[in-house]
Amino acid sequence: MSNITVAQCLQLSSELESISDSARLDVELILCNVLQKNRTWLFTWSDKNLTAEQQQLFNEFFSRRKSGEPIAHIIGQREFWSLPLSVNNSTLIPRPDTELLVELVLELFAADEPQKKRRCLDLGTGTGAIVLAIASEKPDWQLFGVDKSADAIALAEKNRAALQFNQVTMLQSDWFAALSLHADETAVQQFDVIVSNPPYIDPQDPHLDQGDVRFEPRSALIADNKGLADIELIIQQGWDYLCPQGWLLLEHGYDQSVAVRDLLRARGFVQIETRFDLGGNERVSFGKKDVVGRKGAAE
Known part of the structure; x- marks a missing residue:
């Protein structure tokens, strides 16, 4: 036969x-x-x-x-922003909706001179999809992808090396922990833009037992406080890691936009907006760090 x-x-x-x-x-x-x-x-x-x-x-x-x-x-592969990325079960699978984060970063800095150097941080980088996509559009930027998982960072570094994006540094870090101090142990590193697709699913969400997410690491999916715990931490701590007039962009759940905007506003961010994903859901909220020297309202 x-x-x-x-x-x-x-x-x-x-x-x-x-x-x-x-x-x-x-x-x-x-x-x-x-x-x-x-x-x-x-x-x-x-x-x-x-x-x-x-x-x-x-x-x-x-x-x-x-x-x-x-x-x-x-x-063992998924395309994101037209980039071929290796994937495995140590990270989330890059999704088309997350490309909205990349689009917004490019929009926010569209007025820059072509050779303008910026510093960008991707928190919870996973495969490296977001930071590598930005790097593909901004070759003169200095970019960092961090993740708590050693396996995730190994995968992100594999993707970075395959794409030969030498302006990107992958670093194992529990959120901001490995970025905290310079040699003088007083000053934090600062960035023009911080992006993140953090865990934002409520641990009780029934969708965790459906579809592709069954095969993805729970640590990259769920967060306490009805999915808002990591988002709140990033907003609170992220302020100090942003340059004056820097931007913070966060992917979140379809029903979390009001809560995320409230958290951004309470911390002192301005020009706060939410944008919709491909399915028409409120998916990314972002804000700008206020004037030089101003503290956030919530310490």
């Missing part, structure tokens, strides 16, 4: 429709990985047979996807 063809593999996508909103694309991505070809090749040569080894690997990957494992974990 001959081995299965590309077209026959694609037809199997119907078996994934109950667990995936992108069943056809999932199978295409599996085939591209197994065959080491692009999607155009699949359509041009759909009558080609897989070898026995390729069919065995396809069957393994297809079975894993059918059991609910994220396609990004199966093929």
Whole structure:
């Protein structure tokens, strides 16, 4: 009996429709990985047979996807901001909605001279997706990605090295802990912009047992105080790490925008806004550090 063809593999996508909103694309991505070809090749040569080894690997990957494992974990890669990023189960899988953070950073600094040097910090960098995407657009900036997880930083550094973004430094740090002091042990490092997609899901949220998040680290997903604990910490401590007129941008839950704006306002931030994600949900809130020397209202 001959081995299965590309077209026959694609037809199997119907078996994934109950667990995936992108069943056809999932199978295409599996085939591209197994065959080491692009999607155009699949359509041009759909009558080609897989070898026995390729069919065995396809069957393994297809079975894993059918059991609910994220396609990004199966093929070990996800694209973000048109950058190919390695992924694994030590971090969140980069999502299209998070590209909003990158868009807003570019918007806020659009008036800069092309060679203007800025300092950017990405808190909880995970795969490095956000900071690397910004680096791809801002080659003259100095950028830092930090994460508490050693495994996450190893993955982020792998992605940084693969993309050869030498202006980016990946650093293991529990939020700001490793950035706190200069040699004089009094002054903090400061940044023109701080971005973060922190844990913001309520530990009791039933969605934690559904979809791809079942395969992602809980530590990167959940936070106390109904998902607001880490956001509150970043807002409180982040003020001191921002240059005068610096910006803080935070991704948050669809129902947390009012609370996040209130926290930003209480800390002394101004020009506070919230923007919507691809699904029309309030997803990113941000604010600007007030005038030189002004303290936040909440210490």
